[in-house]
Amino acid sequence: MPPPLAFPRITPSEITPPAVFAARRAFIRSTGALILAGGLGSAGTVAFATPTPRERLAVSRRSPLSTSEATTPYRDVTRYNNFYEFGPDKDSPAKHAHRLRTRPWSLRIEGEVRRPQTISIEDLLAWAPLEERIYRLRCVEGWSMVIPWIGFPLAELIRRADITGNAKYVEFHSLADPEQMPHVRTPLLDWPYVEGLRLDEAMHPLTLLAVGLYGEVLPNQNGAPVRLVVPWKYGFKSAKSIVRVRFVERQPKTAWVKAAPEEYGFYSNVNPAVDHPRWSQAQERRIGEFRKRPTLPFNGYAEQVAQLYAGMDLRRNF
């Protein structure tokens, strides 16, 4: 837990990582080239080589829930991803996610609610003040990062969803458009990607609806325009590019539980004491570090979330 902000503190996210700086330079250069080429009447080819402009997000506050650990460089956060709609490799999302169109985008809120609604991403962004949350991310594969997300608590959405007493769980559906996501055509997972949380997990102040990272709009490969971030669970619980939030009475059947129920559980809380059937979860490799470090129960958030699971056998409810 960082000390109270007694004096202005420069968070790592305020310092422009070199890669970002370089990318901005490259963008300025190529934009210049684009303008020049446009003048010459041959903008087409240059336009495709131009990286997507990176929009800054206004962040109104920092959160005491942020970790003070060193953040993973922007370059690594945006080139090492699991987003199987775009392909099986870590670099597939960075290569192919440019096909994703994040505007216009709307989110459907339905199920056990008094009034189902469809809201635009613009309206969603106005629902609550954006804040920065620097969270650890632990992947079920055994690597981890520290990422400065921008977003607001999912609880804000749930508050406005006007749920009924039957709502016990929340389902999150990712976009599954084969035109934009080429690998949705291969039946490796049961598309669309569905994840879920118990209502109290979803309401927890740590659970974030993220729309940005490193002070900017979320890059496509990281789940633009809106994704979930549940820092005490393995990364795959945090659904990306969400188009549907559905409140339900029964525990959702999630994508990985359907694909391999003996390997991935509904809860999937980070737990060094419960191994994946094929590998150990006791340690993790923090991206950028050489040696492995021990994995912490609930990814280091035990103090905040352990009481959610009081009395539960976490070995059985893995």
Added chain:
Amino acid sequence: MPPNAPSRPGGQPTTRPQTALTAIRALVFVLSLLPFLHLLRGALTDGLGANPLEYLTQQTGTWTFNFLLLTLTITPLRQMSGVHWLIRLRRMLGLFCFFYAVLHFAAWVWFEHFFLLEAMARDILKRPFITVGFVAFALLVPLAATSSQYAQRRLGGRRWQTLHRSIYLIGILACVHYFWLVKITAIVYPLTYAILLAVLLGWRARDRIARYHGPPHQRMMGK
């Protein structure tokens, strides 16, 4: 194939001028070293992506498997094409398979376990895909150790060949190792290797059946 195997009875001489063969072998040697040089350069220039240790482990494993398949391709290719000097490349390809296997094993020892014997032992006993990978590696060692012409002579052609047929088993173990370690979303990779291995082993099975039933002059000693 024993080193002093007679050329096919009634066939044409199959040797190439020694200089040409030496040049070809030098070329194959350099080509086989390229993946290693690529990884070395990447390691020295921070060019191996966000998770370089994982990348090194994966790439050395992939190249071990590539060279295993290449080694197994020599005999079918040679018999189908009649280009018999190809056999002179096989030992080198097999040794490169072992070379990349050693790197792959070293990556596991170093990056996964930092030389902790206890952690390695636990991993081998507990994780089926590690067990299988370790057994495959252990079985490669005697093959590499008996790759010299001296060892071939010491063992005798037939015994040497029997020993080296364990490469078929090693190939199957490598497939199991690969299938067991990937997620369902990456299943296409081990599947591809399994199909290629099945083709190469299937060709041998068919060849063997044909040799038992076919005319005697086709009964070549082949692997």
